Amino acid sequence: TSAPSENTPLQGQHWMITAGPTMEAIDPVRFISNHSSGKMGYALANAAAKLGAKVTLISGPVPLEAPKNITTVKILSALDMLAACRQISHENQVDVFIGAAAVADFRIQDIATQKMKKQSNTDEMQLNLIKNPDIIATVVAESMAKFVVGFAAETQNVIAYAQDKLAKKGLDLIVANDVSRKDIGFNQDQNEVTVVGKNTTWSPEKADKTELASLLVQFIRQQNQ
Ligand code: CTP
Ligand code: CA
Secondary structure, three states, rough: OOOOOOOOOOOOOOOEEEEEEOOEEEEEEEOOOOOOHHHHHHHHHHHHHHOOOOEEEEEEOOOOOOHHHHHHHEEOOOHHHHHHHHHHHHOOOOOEEEOOOEOOOEEEOOOOOOOOOOOOOEEEEEEOOEEEEEHHHHHOOOOOEEEEEEEEEEEHHHHHHHHHHHHOOOOOOEEEEEEEOOOOOOOOEEEEEEEEEHHHHHHHHOOOOHHHHHHHHHHHHHHHO
């Protein structure tokens, strides 16, 4: 690798970014998931690559094209996403990790190996769920990356909850996202966020996710110098 230049300030750095939802199987034909579009994570991956970073994108199932010049690892479940993070961090020194994925908080405790059948003696149905590992907290705990950035999806007390998550997970920065707003965030092309660090808060204007991603990548670069 050559020395970083003005156009490629991230040359020589490796960024690992998670994106999209995870999909937790119930049986061979059913699953639990969420509405994450993956757009923010993919935009961040593209923005970092544009500035010269080597990028590994770990993506849940989304109908987005894998970006050029980016190694994309497709996974389904949270457990698979964590395994992919561990493998990539073992093989590479990761400078920046961004957890943009909407990881399912719970998975099915016992995935049925055959399609589940309706029972005729009851109208009710219970599924036992078990907590998934916290991927980003594990990235911090196992020192998988030097600088760790999370997202916080909130519908109320956005900044306060984001600050809690920053501290609890041991993150360097957290990008707080108000997912109660229909005009931004989940499944939208635009987003408006507040970036919270231990001693910083920064609120860029509402923008297209591609533009916002580029601003966020530059901000992360400044903070991690
Ligand atoms: N996250 C993760 N692994 C999980 C859950 C969340 O890595 N099992 C990451 C997300 O990728 C995000 C951050 O943690 O970067 C915050 O996710 P969020 O869902 O907002 O917070 P949770 O810690 O799951 O708390 P809650 O959903 O209860 O608000
Ligand atoms: Ca969650």
